[in-house]
Amino acid sequence: MFKNLLSIFLVVCAISVYGQTTIKGKVYDEYLEPFSNAVIISKDTRATSDFDGNFSITVKETFPISLQVSAFGYKTELVEVLSAGQEVNVILKENIALDEVVISASRSPERVIESPVTIERMGINDIRKNTSVTYYDGMANLKGIDLRETGYGFKSINTRGFSSFENTRFVQLVDGMDTAVPALTFSMGNLAGTSDLDVESVEVLPGAASALYGANAFNGIMLLKSKSPFKYSGISTYFKSGYSSQEAGGNNPFYDFGMRMAYKFNDKFAGKVNFTYFSAEEWHANNTGNSTEIGGVEIDGDRSLPGYDGINVYGDEVFATLKQIATEASKTNPLITQDLINSLPDEKISRTGYDEASLVDYNSNGLKFDASLHYRPWANENLEIIWNSRFARGKNIYQGANRYVQDGFSFEQHRLEFLGKNFFLRGYYTANDSGDYFDSRFKAININRVWKEDKNWFGDYLNAYLNQGRNHSKARDFANSGRFMPGSAEFNEAAADVVSKSVAEGGAKLSDQTSYYHADGNYNFRDIIKFGEIQVGGSYRKMNLNSQGSVFTDGDSKISFDEFGIYTQLQKKFFDERLKFTGSVRYDKSTNFKGNYSPRVSLNYSLGENKDHVIRASYQTGFRNPTLQEQYFGLPIGTGHLIGGVADNLDRYVVNIEGGKTLTGVDAFQNSFSKAELDRGNYKKSQLSTIEPEKVISYELGYRSIINLNSDKILELDINGYYNNYESFTAIKDVIVPHYGGFDADGTPNAEALLALQNNDVTSFSVNTNSNADVTSYGIGIGMLTKIFKGFELGASYNYAKFDFDEASDPDFEPAFNTPEHKVKVQFGHPNLFKNFGFNINARWQDEYYWQSSFLQGLVDSRTVLDAQVNYTVPAIKSRFKIGGTNLTGKEYFIAPGAGSIGSLYYISWTIND
Known part of the structure; x- marks a missing residue:
């Protein structure tokens, strides 16, 4: 046996x-x-x-x-x-670009040519051919995409207008995780994203995408997918170095290093880690032109003017008129008579400011680390369990209402995901720590006040003005006697003290450790229901604000709220699979706002024997919840107070005034003059409502085609046109609250309110609310790609973007479209011109346009930007060397008024085993 x-x-x-x-x-x-x-x-x-x-x-x-x-x-x-x-x-x-498989448009794999909406994509090959120093910078060369940059580290992506550097209408996801910094409610670009070594693909959906992705996918969404250690294993590294060249900042070196280590232990278990670090110089901002206060425009005049307010000069935003100074002085000085006050010109006097270069350190750096473990219980893709942690820390400058320095800023995310053939279920935690985060404008204002209080400085100025023949230059010299000079021990000591205290305490520091929990999931019934492809999904988010009262109104009590959403989608093909229907609807609800429905319907029809000519039409909607700042801001801004406009916030912010009295946000909304109307000579009560979500309805037509020119030449064509109609744009309205008195039922101010206004017994508020403005935008995009002369790649695109604004519907509203009307982009290169050698060239042109923001507004000049690179591969050492440069013409340009001018950047990189 x-x-x-x-x-x-x-x-x-x-x-x-x-x-x-x-x-x-x-x-x-x-x-x-x-x-x-x-x-x-x-x-x-x-x-x-x-x-x-x-x-x-x-x-x-x-x-x-x-x-x-x-x-x-x-x-x-x-x-x-x-x-x-x-x-x-x-x-x-x-692959032909239009044949590439994408998942973002429908949360299901489909070819680009079949996508129900416009989509732009960058894959591994595109990243290798990229002319910019990083793949993220290279996004600027894609059709219809705008790149906002303030320096080497901080950049943001936008599509179809209506954004500044603080791009709150565009969502960025990395492996499904929202990379928006919790306190800011917008992404800091690639500071917390993927490295060049680990990114597998980037997909961008321009326009509204709320039907599948919920709140804030208003202008568009970008999905970055990292490489799986099961598919891409081994050790890869890169080292980049070179220098940036700028007239204001000179020539400055930069260094950028990255490493990726991935290992597939067996068919069930794999893991990876990524590490990157860069050190660079920010673009210096040194515009000393005169302006009309914060958020105003540049005007004629120089530092010799008594009311000078420099663009990149801070501290001079504190001002008073000679009559106001004299009126205040008359309360304690009997020599200041009414006749003397009447004889004074109604002229603005500003405190002497400090140049930005004396307040900030332009050195920047960024460190990113992430690690993930991947487990497949059945040794296949039917189920994969992923744990991923990401950490980022750095120093940078970004431009919002003011110019902010983030030193030691940190960001972290932790994700657990169950990923299957037809489903995913993930949960993650996101938190930020502001580190040594300060406002450069308040740093200057309060250094001045540490040296000499505003009241005393203006008093000295007035006395010297009256006693020195009414000479402004002599009056300023006298008032500035003993002023702290940049670099002096007194200046450095005052600066250190100011940045250690919050704005409310007379400093410049902004503290925040806001966080949130997020969960979302999706199931595709394609293997169960054969009628069509049906998906269901949903998400939940719990916000926890934590600024200790330095930014939000959470000094006395914590603030938290919830958001959730559910959606479903049906895709079905008809007529020999030539007609494709996609319909979806999503419902979202936030604690602070009414629920929003976001439907989307699209039709694709394929023409031609090979179905390679596709016509599409779509209707979709989007919405954006107000940011955390727009909801819960509560901080002094030098000349007044900025408050969020959600109903829950109005009585949380309290301002102490003379006589032991107080004002709150309720007074700003219910008992205030409209500053815009006062400037026009009208004494009217402001008409404000608590803030609500923005909404957009979008219509889009498109055509994609793969055209066979001959046996070995193909032309890819992608054309789209869109029309958007917007409602309830968020807006900041300036109001004046009298310390006594009020308004009649018809909005007419009573005698006491007018007296308070006359005596300057008022407090200014800037409140976040919505505009009644009628705003629409529309545009077209044309892109084509082909190969000529035996392998040379030639691509070109053109975008037209325009917006209409009925100014009569809200004369004081500033839409901040911030997008050029015309953009042209061209790409030419060969990945293998001869053995192991390739090159690529990108050129971008755009016409001038008007920029609006809370920092400054004005014309942005037209520009042409030329980037190029040559690369050589050495297989024996598994290496690729690249030499390149950006803005090779050397003509500097501004992304926005008040930002540092963008110069040239030259680099060499060495990548091993990518």
């Missing part, structure tokens, strides 16, 4: 061994260069090509054996192996 069993066992083993066949081969790209990380699949197993393109796969099949060879961004090849000794060589050809 034992002998028989042993014989059977040996026979089975022999058959098993005999049935196993090892096939070896090599994978190349279309330029016959070795191709790494290609996936080779048989019926029962898979393998991956190494850096030299070699692969070995063991199968339990009989000949002929079919192998499927694929890679992200390349066409899948099927190879039939007839014998064990057959030489297997596979050539992978790069």
Whole structure:
């Protein structure tokens, strides 16, 4: 019996061994260069090509054996192996851009050409050919995309207008996680994103995307997908260095290092870590032109003017008129008579400010680290459990209402996700710590006040003015006697003291440790319901504000609230799968606002024998909840107070005035003069309502086509047009609250209120609310891509964007469209001009346009920007070397008035095993 069993066992083993066949081969790209990380699949197993393109796969099949060879961004090849000794060589050809598979538009895999809405994409090959110093900078070369940058580290992406550097209408996701900084409610660009080594693809949906992605996907959404350690294993590194060149800042070196380590332990378990660090110089902002207060415009005049308010000069925002100064002085000085006050010109006098360069350090840096563990219980993609943690820390300058310095700013995210063939369920935690975060404008204002209080400085100025022949220059010199000079011990001591205290305490520090919890999930019923592809999903978010009263009104009590959303989508094909219907609807609710429905309907129709000419039409909606600042702001801003406009916030902010009295946000909304009407000579009560979400309705038409020019030439064409109608744009309204008196039922001020206004017994508020303005925008985009002259790649795009604003509906509203009417982008290059050598050139042109923001507004000049790179691959050391530069013409340009001018940047990079 034992002998028989042993014989059977040996026979089975022999058959098993005999049935196993090892096939070896090599994978190349279309330029016959070795191709790494290609996936080779048989019926029962898979393998991956190494850096030299070699692969070995063991199968339990009989000949002929079919192998499927694929890679992200390349066409899948099927190879039939007839014998064990057959030489297997596979050539992978790069996918046509419109044939690339995307998931963002429908939360389901589909070709770009079939997407129901406009979509822009960047893949691994595009990143390698990128002319910019990072892939994130390279997004500026995609059709319809605008890049806002203040320095090497902080950049933000926008589409279709209506944004500044603080882009709260655009959402950025990394592996499904929202990278918006909790306290700011907008993404800090790639400061907390993926490294060049770990990004697999970037997909951008311009326009409203709330139907699937909820609140704030108002202008668009960007989804960044990182590389899986199951597919991309090994150690990769890059080192970049060079220098930036700017007239104001000179030539400054930068350094950028990154490393990715990924390991596939077996078919069930894999992991990876990423580390990046950069050190660079910010673009210096040194515009000393005169302006009309914060958020105003540049005007004629220089520092010799008594009311000078420099653009990048801070502290001079504190001002008073000679009559106001004299009226205040008359309360304690009987020599200041009414006749003397009447003889004075109604002239504005501002305190002497400090240049930005004396207040900030332009050195910036950024460190990012992330790690993830991936577990597949059944050794396949039917279920993958992922734990991921991301950390970022750095120093940078960004421009909002003021110029802010974030030193030691940190950001962290932790995610647990269950990912299956037809579903995902994820939860993550996001938190920020502001570090040594200060407002450069308040730093200057309060250094001045540490040296000499405003009242005393203006009093000295008035006395000298009256006693020195009414000479402004002599009056300023006298008032400034003993002033702290930049770099002095007194200045440095005062500066350190100011940035250690909050704005409310007379300092410049802004503290925040806001966080939130988020969960979302999706299930696709495609394997259960055959009628069509049906998906359901939802999300939940819990916000926890924590600024200790320095930014939000959470000094005495914590603030938290909830948001949730649910959605469903149906996709169905008709008429030989030529007509594709996509319909979805989402419902979102926040604690502070009424619920919002976001429907979307689109139709695609495919023409041609190969269905490679697609016409599409869509209707979709979007909304944006007010940011945390717009809801819960509560802080003094030098000349007044800024408060959020949600109903829950109005009585949380209290201002102490003379006589032991107090004012709150309720007074700003219910008992105030409209400053805009006062400026026009009208004494009217302000008409304000608590803030509500913004809404947009969008209509879009598009056409995508793959045109065969001849047997080996293809032209890809992508055309879209859109029309948007907006409601309830958020706006800041300035009001004046009298310390006594009020308004009649018809809005007419009573005698006491007018007396308070006359005596300057008032307090200014800037409140966040909504505008009644009628705003629309529309535009078109045209993009084409082809290859000419045996492999040279040529791409071009044109975008037209326009908005209409009925100024009569709200004369004081500033739409801040902030987008050029015309944009042209061109790309030309060859990835393998000759063996191991490639190059690429990008050129961008845009016309001038008007920029509006809470910092400054004005014309942004037209510009042409030229970027280029050449690269050389050394297979023996698994390396790619690249030399390149951005803005090679050297003509500096401004992204926005008041920001540092953008100069040129030259770089060399060395990438190993990417």
